Amino acid sequence: MTGLIDLPAALAVTMRRLLGDGDLTDLRRLSGGANMESWAFDWGIEGYVLRRAPSAEYMADRPFGHADEAALVRAAHAAGVKAPEVVGVLAEADGMGTGYIMRRVDAEVNPAPILADPPSSLLSDLALELARIHAVPLASVPDAIPLMDTAAALAELKARFIGYGGDRPIIALAIRWCEENLPAPTGSVLVHGDYRMGNIMVDADGLAAVLDWELAHRGDAHEDLAFGCMAVWRFGRLDHPAFGVGDLEEFFDLYEAAGGVPVDRQRFRFWLVYRTLWWALGCLQMGAAWRSGADRSVERVVVGRRTAEQELDLLALLESEAPAAAREAALPAAYRAPAEAVGEPTNGEIVQAVRDWIDMAIKPHAEGHAKFEAVVAMNALGIVARDLEAGVRAEDADLARALLGGERTLAEPGLLARLRRAALDKCAVDSPKYPPLARARAAWGMA
Structure with a gap:
C-alpha cells in the first residue's frame, strides 16, 4: 500500500x-x-x-x-x-x-561502487552519451520542454535567495559573480539537466543507461558538461574533476571527437559556478518545502542543511577572484565550545540518546526505504547535536546585501579569510564527512 x-x-x-x-x-x-x-x-x-x-x-x-x-x-x-x-x-x-x-535496466547506479572501479571506457562513454543527447533533433522534442533564458533563470535564483532570507554571504557572492560573468546567448541543444553520477547506470561494458529526465530543457550544452563535474557529484573523487572519473581536458577532447559542440572553457566555468549556486538554493528550497507543509519528510530538512556543502564549493571556485594577499591570509580564530556538562543531560545528550536508539533498535529491523529513512533520521539528529555544540551560524544579512550589491568584494582585506572560516565551520556541523571539507581545511591552513 x-x-x-x-x-x-x-x-x-x-x-x-x-x-x-x-x-x-x-x-x-x-x-x-x-x-x-x-x-x-x-x-x-x-x-x-x-x-x-x-x-x-x-x-x-x-x-x-x-x-x-x-x-x-x-x-x-x-x-x-x-x-x-x-x-x-x-x-x-x-x-x-x-x-x-x-x-528495467539491470546495472549499477550507486556512485560508490562505480567510482571505486570504473570501467576503462567510462569517461569516453560519458562524453559520447552527452554528445548524443546534445544531437537529439529539437524537432522531436515535445513542445513543453522549455527553452532556458540564462539571464532570466539567474534573476529567478536571486529572487528565491532573497525570498529565503537573503542572508547567506557566500551565496550572495556567487550571484553577483554570475551576474558579472553572464555569457552571451548561444545555440540551443537538448540539455539533460541532471547528467551526473547517481543518474547513470553502469555495467561491466560501461555506461548502460541515462536516468531522470525531469530537468531537461533546451539550452547551452556547457551546462550539462559542467553539472556532473561539480564537487558534490564526484563523490569523493576530487582528483578526477570530470565526473569523478578522469581529466577535464581529456573529457572535453572525447566529447568534441564524439560530435559535441566546441568547448568554451569560460562558459564551462560559468556553468560550474551557476549550477553549484543552483544546487545551494535547491537545498534551501527543500527546507522551505518542509516548513510550508508541502513535504514533511525528514529527508527534506536534512537535504536543506546540505547548503553548507555548496557554499564551501562556491568559495573554492571563486576565491581566485581575490588578491594573492587575501588568499594567503590566516584564518580567524575558531569558535570554542563551552566545557562539557556535568549536571542534568543537555539537549545535545538527549539528541544523541535518540540517535543511538534509532541505530540500535530501529535500523537493524528496517528494510528497503524504511531503512533509508532511519539512516536519514540519524543524520538529522547528528546535525542537531553538532549544531548545539558548535553554536555557529551562516546568516549575515548585512554582509550578504553588500556582496550582492557589489559594495564589498573579495578584494577587501580579511573578508576571504572570514568567509573561509564561516564555510569550514558550517560544513563541519552540517556535513562533516563531505570530502571537499578535508581538502579545504588543508588548502586554507586550518589546523
Missing part, C-alpha cells in the same frame, strides 16, 4: 492494459529519489520500473508533466541515447497519480 491506494492491485490493472495478461511480483520501492517515487517490479519474466508522483498537485510547479517527460525519453531513446524504454504512461483512470513505466 502507498497512500490510500492499493498500489500492487492498481499497477497490475495498468500493466494488463499496457502489455496484456501477466503476474506482478517483487514490487519494491527503490531507495533515494528525493523528488519522485520509483518502484521496481516484475511482470511475468520481465523487469520494469514505475516512476510516479502521487498526485497531479505534486507536479503543479514543474514546467512539464510526466506525459511530456515520457515523450522526451522516447525521443531520446529513438535517437540512439541510452535512455530507458518507456512502455506506457499512467492514465487518470489508473488511480496512481501521474507517471510512466519503463523496462
Whole structure:
C-alpha cells in the first residue's frame, strides 16, 4: 500500500492494459529519489520500473508533466541515447497519480561502487552519451520542454535567495559573480539537466543507461558538461574533476571527437559556478518545502542543511577572484565550545540518546526505504547535536546585501579569510564527512 491506494492491485490493472495478461511480483520501492517515487517490479519474466508522483498537485510547479517527460525519453531513446524504454504512461483512470513505466535496466547506479572501479571506457562513454543527447533533433522534442533564458533563470535564483532570507554571504557572492560573468546567448541543444553520477547506470561494458529526465530543457550544452563535474557529484573523487572519473581536458577532447559542440572553457566555468549556486538554493528550497507543509519528510530538512556543502564549493571556485594577499591570509580564530556538562543531560545528550536508539533498535529491523529513512533520521539528529555544540551560524544579512550589491568584494582585506572560516565551520556541523571539507581545511591552513 502507498497512500490510500492499493498500489500492487492498481499497477497490475495498468500493466494488463499496457502489455496484456501477466503476474506482478517483487514490487519494491527503490531507495533515494528525493523528488519522485520509483518502484521496481516484475511482470511475468520481465523487469520494469514505475516512476510516479502521487498526485497531479505534486507536479503543479514543474514546467512539464510526466506525459511530456515520457515523450522526451522516447525521443531520446529513438535517437540512439541510452535512455530507458518507456512502455506506457499512467492514465487518470489508473488511480496512481501521474507517471510512466519503463523496462528495467539491470546495472549499477550507486556512485560508490562505480567510482571505486570504473570501467576503462567510462569517461569516453560519458562524453559520447552527452554528445548524443546534445544531437537529439529539437524537432522531436515535445513542445513543453522549455527553452532556458540564462539571464532570466539567474534573476529567478536571486529572487528565491532573497525570498529565503537573503542572508547567506557566500551565496550572495556567487550571484553577483554570475551576474558579472553572464555569457552571451548561444545555440540551443537538448540539455539533460541532471547528467551526473547517481543518474547513470553502469555495467561491466560501461555506461548502460541515462536516468531522470525531469530537468531537461533546451539550452547551452556547457551546462550539462559542467553539472556532473561539480564537487558534490564526484563523490569523493576530487582528483578526477570530470565526473569523478578522469581529466577535464581529456573529457572535453572525447566529447568534441564524439560530435559535441566546441568547448568554451569560460562558459564551462560559468556553468560550474551557476549550477553549484543552483544546487545551494535547491537545498534551501527543500527546507522551505518542509516548513510550508508541502513535504514533511525528514529527508527534506536534512537535504536543506546540505547548503553548507555548496557554499564551501562556491568559495573554492571563486576565491581566485581575490588578491594573492587575501588568499594567503590566516584564518580567524575558531569558535570554542563551552566545557562539557556535568549536571542534568543537555539537549545535545538527549539528541544523541535518540540517535543511538534509532541505530540500535530501529535500523537493524528496517528494510528497503524504511531503512533509508532511519539512516536519514540519524543524520538529522547528528546535525542537531553538532549544531548545539558548535553554536555557529551562516546568516549575515548585512554582509550578504553588500556582496550582492557589489559594495564589498573579495578584494577587501580579511573578508576571504572570514568567509573561509564561516564555510569550514558550517560544513563541519552540517556535513562533516563531505570530502571537499578535508581538502579545504588543508588548502586554507586550518589546523
